[in-house]
Amino acid sequence: MSRSAHPAGPRHADVLPEGHYSAPAADLNALDEKVWSRTVTRDADGALTVGGITVARLAEEFGTPAYFLDESDFRARCRAWADAFGPDADVFYAGKAFLSRAVVRWLTEEGLNLDVCSGGELTTALDAGMPAERIAFHGNNKTVAEIERAVAAGVGRIVLDSFQEIVRVAHIAQRHGVRQRVQIRVTVGVEAHTHEFIATAHEDQKFGIALADGQAAEAVRRALSLDGLDLIGVHSHIGSQIFDMAGFEVSARRVVQLLAEIRDEHGVELPEIDLGGGLGIAYTSDDDPREPHEIAKALSDIVTRECEAAKLRTPRISVEPGRAIVGPTAFTLYEVGTIKPLEGLRTYVSVDGGMSDNIRTALYDAEYSVALVSRTSDAEPMLVRVVGKHCESGDIVVKDAFLPADLAPGDLIAVPATGAYCRSMASNYNHALRPPVVAVRDGEARVIVRRETEEDLLRLDVG
Numbered sequence: 001m002s003r004s005a006h007p008a009g010p011r012h013a014d015v016l017p018e019g020h021y022s023a024p025a026a027d028l029n030a031l032d033e034k035v036w037s038r039t040v041t042r043d044a045d046g047a048l049t050v051g052g053i054t055v056a057r058l059a060e061e062f063g064t065p066a067y068f069l070d071e072s073d074f075r076a077r078c079r080a081w082a083d084a085f086g087p088d089a090d091v092f093y094a095g096k097a098f099l100s101r102a103v104v105r106w107l108t109e110e111g112l113n114l115d116v117c118s119g120g121e122l123t124t125a126l127d128a129g130m131p132a133e134r135i136a137f138h139g140n141n142k143t144v145a146e147i148e149r150a151v152a153a154g155v156g157r158i159v160l161d162s163f164q165e166i167v168r169v170a171h172i173a174q175r176h177g178v179r180q181r182v183q184i185r186v187t188v189g190v191e192a193h194t195h196e197f198i199a200t201a202h203e204d205q206k207f208g209i210a211l212a213d214g215q216a217a218e219a220v221r222r223a224l225s226l227d228g229l230d231l232i233g234v235h236s237h238i239g240s241q242i243f244d245m246a247g248f249e250v251s252a253r254r255v256v257q258l259l260a261e262i263r264d265e266h267g268v269e270l271p272e273i274d275l276g277g278g279l280g281i282a283y284t285s286d287d288d289p290r291e292p293h294e295i296a297k298a299l300s301d302i303v304t305r306e307c308e309a310a311k312l313r314t315p316r317i318s319v320e321p322g323r324a325i326v327g328p329t330a331f332t333l334y335e336v337g338t339i340k341p342l343e344g345l346r347t348y349v350s351v352d353g354g355m356s357d358n359i360r361t362a363l364y365d366a367e368y369s370v371a372l373v374s375r376t377s378d379a380e381p382m383l384v385r386v387v388g389k390h391c392e393s394g395d396i397v398v399k400d401a402f403l404p405a406d407l408a409p410g411d412l413i414a415v416p417a418t419g420a421y422c423r424s425m426a427s428n429y430n431h432a433l434r435p436p437v438v439a440v441r442d443g444e445a446r447v448i449v450r451r452e453t454e455e456d457l458l459r460l461d462v463g
């Protein structure tokens, strides 16, 4: 399986024939509710609206390209996850998918916890008022300065990722006169990706401490022996854009086995396990994601069953969805600039953004949908490739899709399901100005991350 396609490429990234694409939808004007956020609809004139506002008005007020985030959908998804897992489990939103101070406030209000993996994310979380005890700090190479800040702030847990870090965090906690709550991230030998997973003994990647060869057991031994650490559990994260629960099944079984070994050796039953994130969303109509309540039931059943078999008390479960919460809640709005029909191949549609606002297509071969949104059209479907304006032929936003053949410069097109890993991975390539994120709710639109300006570029360039 191709490692480069791992964190969210298409299904069977490495076996699809070149140029594969699904047949055009029966009605190009229809908006599949699986891929669009919940308040998206077309108005009487055929223009797409979100939160009751048309894209024409949004484009006029905020410009393009821009990300529009459906706030009520975001909040509803937070509540759905929290309700599905209930009071005996914890949902941590993975901030790396997309984080801003507004998002932190919504999470705080909706009762979610938050994963951060850098000093910058920690600062954003604390600044916007997320209580420190609801924050988990992740990362395979947290700096000493980052650990200091996390411990001083009193974060709820630090997820230990290496033998060095066990000692580092213990030392820093002791210096601060606290016992830091920690989990140990283990690699269980499961790589899950969309509809497949691979279970092996070893994993060839940088995160966590291997279960294999007693490594994780040794990490537990060391963590339990250090005064500065309060070891509350074990953490496992197996992949991304996962639809099939079988990978979680194997991972939970292996983690529970470790808990049983820990009980047998040390006489302690660790109270928590974290099964990570990675739950899939619909990028195209071919994707069928599960609802949070189905996922919650599946995970809880797996853990309960494995614990009964091992005669362990069932630990408290936590999960860390990022994409599954924010991904479906936003779309990117672009203006069509140039259109180039390549005879016998496809038509290239160039938009005013590209790989600087969505790197996932170039990086992971990710699949996206696209629609003409400033109007409807009865024209025939034409096969298009939506590309950006960057100096790079791999600058592709949507590799293969259908748009109406009467598409013209000045039309607005939108790419749905861009809430996760688009703005957060955005770059300044070609000195592009990173687009704003605009939250839309109940007829009101509000910038939550403003558009970068040329002044911003020059301010960093100190000459």
Ligand SMILES: *Cc1c(COP(=O)(O)O)cnc(C)c1O
Pocket (backbone or CB within 6 Å): 094, 096, 097, 115, 138, 237, 239, 240, 241, 276, 277, 278, 279, 320, 321, 322, 323, 324, 420
């Ligand atoms: C990236 C990551 C997540 C979130 O992954 P999604 O695919 O966005 O759900 C959760 N936990 C950890 C440890 C991660 O690295």
